[in-house]
Amino acid sequence: MAQRVDQATQVFTKVYASVFAGTGLEAWLRESNIDTITLTGFMTNNYVIGSVAAAEPLGFNVEVLSDATGAINIANEAGSASAQQIHETLMTLLQSNWAAVSTTDQWMSALNSGSALAGSNLIVSAAQGHEQHQK
Incomplete structure (x- = not known):
């Protein structure tokens, strides 16, 4: 594991929600022939969704580790939502089309086996959501 970390360590300072905006990360990923990023950290409702x-x-390609990310409670003129509600909703949304969402253990297993994490797609997610909420 340490060898993987040494090969992939880069430090970028960001000021926007996206890790790509103004950081040089995109250029480094392309120069390094990296096509997949794995997101962890705080916070789901800012940096994670902006970066995805x-x-x-x-x-x-994007992977998001659901147990290694987190959200905050928010309230404003449009409404309010708990951190848990925001996090679960965004993980479901991201898995529906934009990212492969997994736990850290699932990610490590996929990494060790050399397999990709499975994402979903909007059509399948919409059909499953329709079926689930018709009951």
Whole structure:
């Protein structure tokens, strides 16, 4: 594991929600022939969703570790939502089309076996959601 970390260690300072905006990360990933990024950290409702959305038009695959990310409680003029509600909703949304969402253990297993994490797609997610909420 340490060898993987040494080969992939880069430090980028960001000021926007997306890890790509103004950081040089995209250029480094392309120079390094890396096509997939794995997101962890705080916070799901800012950096994670911003980075996943920004990765799509750049052509990068994205993995999000659901148990290694987190959200905050929010309230404003549009409404309110708990951190848990935000996190679960965003993980479901991201898995539906933009990212492969897994736990850290599932990710490690896939990494060790050399297999890719499975994402879903909007059509399957919509059909499953329709079926589940018709009951």
